[in-house]
Amino acid sequence: MDWKPDFSSEIPLYVQIKDSIKLKISLGEWAVGTKIPAQRTLADQLGVNRSTVVTALSDLIDEGLLEGNTKGGTRVVNNAWNLLAASPPPDWSSYVQAGTYYPNQPAIQQINRAEFQEGIIRLGTGELSPDLLPSAQMKKIFEESSLNPFALGYEEPKGNLYLRKQITAYLQGIGIHTSPSAILIVSGALQALQLISIGLLQRGSSILLESPSYLYSIHVFQSSAMKLIGLPMDEEGVRTDHISRYKKGHNASLLYTIPSFHNPTGTLMTEARRQDLMTICADEGLPIIEDDAYRELWFDNPPPLPLKARDPNALVLYLGSLSKTLSPGLRIGWVVAPEPVIERLADIKMQNDYGSSSVSQWAAAEWLGRGLYQEHLVFVREQLQMRRDHTVQLLQTHFKDIAEWSVPAGGFYIWLRLTLDIPMHMLFERACKEGVLLNPGSIYSRHTGNYLRISYAYAKQEELEIGLKQLAILIKLLHRE
């Protein structure tokens, strides 16, 4: 609830709560059929005792607006008007369940909500910390916007041409030679996957991918009735020895991979493995989605050239993004692919959202075109490397006896394998209650129940110190229980 009671008012709290719930019901925000939040949740949100909430709800049950059930849930059953109508009002909960798109996993939904809990330490968040985002420079760019004004109208279906030219030049620097006409601007790499799922694939298709993978944590392909087929990984990246067999066995349509600083394992695919992968996929005629969102976040050495830079047979749909390096809020990414594919995806994007924000596209083009992006990358790499070093040190201090990990050469993540056997859902719940938010490995694969994705990109240094120490204590505690 957005509303808060007025503690200085003479009106009793339970009456205020009753009235505000009545208002929500009468406005239709809590339509008939709505399951209202649990008593405890309401009490927490409103900052009152649970008994106050209980009193308010009982009154509303007596008045016939709410109905409790035996499981302790409470639903809206009436409002002031519905008794007058010939038919019952629409049962929105049945609509909510009818949609074809899968909801987020409950764990992800819980994480999405907990992220906005005040003071919580986010040990798994896959974003740059707010103090690594270039707010001052962004402000400056907008203050100087009269130098090169942006359009307020719709952009071309493939996206702003000037931005696509800047991206063409940028891609040249990482070995990808292409033209603006083979580039589509998208609202982040995630949207590219969404467009591919509805634009290029039949329902029931199979996608090969690394296991674990970020892709398991969203439902972009499964919601279009597609299957994800996991391939094992080693320290060089996805293993290629199963690809032919899996492709035939599952009639796979695509292979999805994050070769550089893989999410969630942090693995960097080696040069040899990249060559190997391209050879096998060319032999199999198996197209590849290369998700390269983390590529620029290297520490000592740049990663090997992208798969797309060694792609004479046009196997690769290449995804890039500014979300992990510059600003997630801009929502700007790109797809590089053969022109007919780009045209198909652009056509669907027009039907989905009429193109990405023109202001965001303009800002992205300024960052790239004025060389500011490269400057910013130097800063981000330095900062992330320091954060990685600090985090590895903390792990050595607190986790030496209870976990294993590799030191990533770039990106955001350390893939922590707990060597103690503990119930991970309890760890997640307990940590959350103690103000530490985790990304459990089970989000990224069914077989990684004893892993955690630790991100050194988001939490502040002090938070990492407190959070990781607290986590280690909690793990040992749970192990002893």
Add this chain to the structure above:
Amino acid sequence: MDWKPDFSSEIPLYVQIKDSIKLKISLGEWAVGTKIPAQRTLADQLGVNRSTVVTALSDLIDEGLLEGNTKGGTRVVNNAWNLLAASPPPDWSSYVQAGTYYPNQPAIQQINRAEFQEGIIRLGTGELSPDLLPSAQMKKIFEESSLNPFALGYEEPKGNLYLRKQITAYLQGIGIHTSPSAILIVSGALQALQLISIGLLQRGSSILLESPSYLYSIHVFQSSAMKLIGLPMDEEGVRTDHISRYKKGHNASLLYTIPSFHNPTGTLMTEARRQDLMTICADEGLPIIEDDAYRELWFDNPPPLPLKARDPNALVLYLGSLSKTLSPGLRIGWVVAPEPVIERLADIKMQNDYGSSSVSQWAAAEWLGRGLYQEHLVFVREQLQMRRDHTVQLLQTHFKDIAEWSVPAGGFYIWLRLTLDIPMHMLFERACKEGVLLNPGSIYSRHTGNYLRISYAYAKQEELEIGLKQLAILIKLLHRE
């Protein structure tokens, strides 16, 4: 093609063209299997004679890279590498055809492309003319961004809270009482439809809607295997006498309507019809999508209150947008609905694009919060009214004997019925060749083949004068042929 030949070079044009096509093929932009543009199109794009293109293509056919077929189409059949691979490269054209999402109608694709043709007069475009977009004020807002800095990170799943608060206050002014928690920020009203289609409806559902309707021009519901069932309209809006029968006959899940300044007919639903519609839908338990994107564009009097303002039973999913009034490029719209519905749609939006651009959300909040939006609306209404008057005058001059129309009380559109019987696809093609772009009625329904959607919002006054005059001449010419 982005590339243009160098006319000052000593290298013959056909060689330059050959080389540039070879490059596109070798880079995979024109992958094996790609159908390349027609000779005439290429010649036009490159600014050369068709014979020059023919020479270049013949050479490439001789070299084995291209293959012509009997129908005059030319495809890429080889590149320098694919002969070395064990398998043929992926056939991207089969992927392009495999996706579940419908492509745009050919007429719409043609319109989308022609809009970027230089000098074309756009008589049907449903956007504000660039000179009605508040570029100077927008620049000023960004220059003052230090007053109230914007975030570069991700926003909450439902969208920026400050923006949702501004929208809550705005909605109050049009009779809709709600809270920020019952609002979802979307990238334009179109995205809201997309989210509803995959989030609230089963495959195979039926949607009732006005016939004609803008909704027929996109495939947002049909791509999820849903059926659109058209309801007849009269001058008061959608007729309500068929709703009960159609609802039962087709087991309809929703009714979609544009009550204020309907797209494409310009009709304003009367107060009486609104009441009637709400009574029938309440009796039938039939939920409504109210698309209110044009409501603020009234001339003499504001339209009757929205359906959502008379919705005690929470029947209505309400859609609003800044695209038609302030800036299409911002890509900011909103949905108002019962909270469980908003939460479901927010969850799916997070899986589709991780939320709308934070810069766009910030700018939208500034416009609303600082009262600038209302000021701008006054200006836009005045300007649009002048444009409407001017356009009606032009129609009286040139179309009196060949068409019928009603004068709209707001919005963008005049729905022009041609009384002469002419082949409309030929009119479209001929007009396009003469530099006048039309939106034929057939885009909006199967039964409106003799209509045109005329928009007075986009083209300049002089363009309207020239374009409408030319159109009238062309119609009479075609009628005589």
